[in-house]
Amino acid sequence: MPLEIYLDLLSQPCRSVYIFAKKNNIPFEFKKILLFKGEQYSEEFGKVNYFRKVPAIKDGDFTLSESIAILTYLAEKYGTPDHWYPADLQTRARVHEYLSWQHSGMRGIAGKILWLRLMIPKAFEIDVPKERMDSLLVDLEGSLTAFEEKFLQDKPFIAGQKISLADLVAIVEIMQPVGAGVNVFEVRPKLSAWKDRVRAEIGSALFDEAHQMIFNTEEVAKTLDPSMKEIIKLRIKKSFL
Amino acid sequence: MAAKKALEVYLDMLSQPCRAVHIFLNHNKIPHTVKTVALRKGENRTAEFTKLNPMQKVPVMVDNGFVLTESDAILKYMATNYHVPEHWYPRQPERRAKVDEYTAWHHNYIRPHAAKVFIMEVLVPHMTRQPVEQPKLQRALEQLGDTLDKLEGMFLKRQPFLCGDDITLADLLAVCEIMQPLGGGRDILKGRPKLESWRSRVKSALRGSFDEAHQILYQLQDKSTSKL
Numbered sequence: 113m114p115l116e117i118y119l120d121l122l123s124q125p126c127r128s129v130y131i132f133a134k135k136n137n138i139p140f141e142f143k144k145i146l147l148f149k150g151e152q153y154s155e156e157f158g159k160v161n162y163f164r165k166v167p168a169i170k171d172g173d174f175t176l177s178e179s180i181a182i183l184t185y186l187a188e189k190y191g192t193p194d195h196w197y198p199a200d201l202q203t204r205a206r207v208h209e210y211l212s213w214q215h216s217g218m219r220g221i222a223g224k225i226l227w228l229r230l231m232i233p234k235a236f237e238i239d240v241p242k243e244r245m246d247s248l249l250v251d252l253e254g255s256l257t258a259f260e261e262k263f264l265q266d267k268p269f270i271a272g273q274k275i276s277l278a279d280l281v282a283i284v285e286i287m288q289p290v291g292a293g294v295n296v297f298e299v300r301p302k303l304s305a306w307k308d309r310v311r312a313e314i315g316s317a318l319f320d321e322a323h324q325m326i327f328n329t330e331e332v333a334k335t336l337d338p339s340m341k342e343i344i345k346l347r348i349k350k351s352f353l
Numbered sequence: 354m355a356a357k358k359a360l361e362v363y364l365d366m367l368s369q370p371c372r373a374v375h376i377f378l379n380h381n382k383i384p385h386t387v388k389t390v391a392l393r394k395g396e397n398r399t400a401e402f403t404k405l406n407p408m409q410k411v412p413v414m415v416d417n418g419f420v421l422t423e424s425d426a427i428l429k430y431m432a433t434n435y436h437v438p439e440h441w442y443p444r445q446p447e448r449r450a451k452v453d454e455y456t457a458w459h460h461n462y463i464r465p466h467a468a469k470v471f472i473m474e475v476l477v478p479h480m481t482r483q484p485v486e487q488p489k490l491q492r493a494l495e496q497l498g499d500t501l502d503k504l505e506g507m508f509l510k511r512q513p514f515l516c517g518d519d520i521t522l523a524d525l526l527a528v529c530e531i532m533q534p535l536g537g538g539r540d541i542l543k544g545r546p547k548l549e550s551w552r553s554r555v556k557s558a559l560r561g562s563f564d565e566a567h568q569i570l571y572q573l574q575d576k577s578t579s580k581l
Contacts, residue, residue, distance in 0.1 A: 209426040
């Protein structure tokens, strides 16, 4: 049975898994799960992932969630080029260090921008207080500065000379605010140069294809199922605001 | 020829991830030196420490000049670099993936939700000299309750440990977070027999190194329960 990867490309962690699998020619069946249509609530998907979250994979009888775990699993299982997940202990530790920090340091902040700036007011018609948005943008600046000064420094990529899973996981999160018109690269030449390098390594066609959805949020918002709208509205009020 | 320096770790034993690192080192008898960094005294904000870690956080590991932050990265490095039993961080891809799945999920669930309860019940009242904000605490407790349901339903299920039959880095990270609210006199596993049994199994597996690492937390617990 082929590897099944459950994805909604609106989601950043889904993009990193998609890019990784395609770039490395890992044969897989793309199982689309449209979150806005509530497809994660199907009985079938519940058997794949208890938490009903994407990305998730099913490799024979083995199921796995969490993009970080999926990426390292695929790297090991499919023997991808060493630079993605280096065997050298200290280089690998640098990759782990970023993958760990980024949960709260990057994803937790950059991930909210598209929601608070675009999706919540437009698709869900909930007002976002200006102070909330402003404070989030300040946090984003902090994250990007920490990224440049601690993780990137003067290296071409996070782990050193070559691209790794760390850069892949970073880029999909850092691109997300761009979809909301927050051009994080405009005033940060170092970050912008890194982005160009990452995009070149991945391949511009694959990179752009994977990121299409974030530039088409209006179209995506139209796919919103009315019942899902109410469910998500409740969650927004609980966790975002 | 310069002798290889022993491993150095910078820790504050009130910090959950620091305790996980401390327990791992002692349990596995890995030679190391502990440098204490008291967060409550601002020792993480000195020029010297900031030079070591600009993020001003603990734990930090230094292995002959190689500086590493983030407890998951540190534990995974140590599990691979030293000859520890394989069950801590299995080599087989599917088993390893289960540990990685937990350590990822941990960041967004157990760690923030358990820490929040401790922060609200102990740290904030201590710093502000104001009483605990009850409605906020109630919401935090509800959120933690949901997370503990998930921990039991998704990870533990009917297994002895979170990722299978043996203790792994996942159990170590989880248990240290779960212990934290005890500093405010609160046992968050009360009324959850399956998770209580799991915690006992983890404590047994870790023997002396568990209690040794939690000394400062137990002292805090005694202080808070004696106030009641």
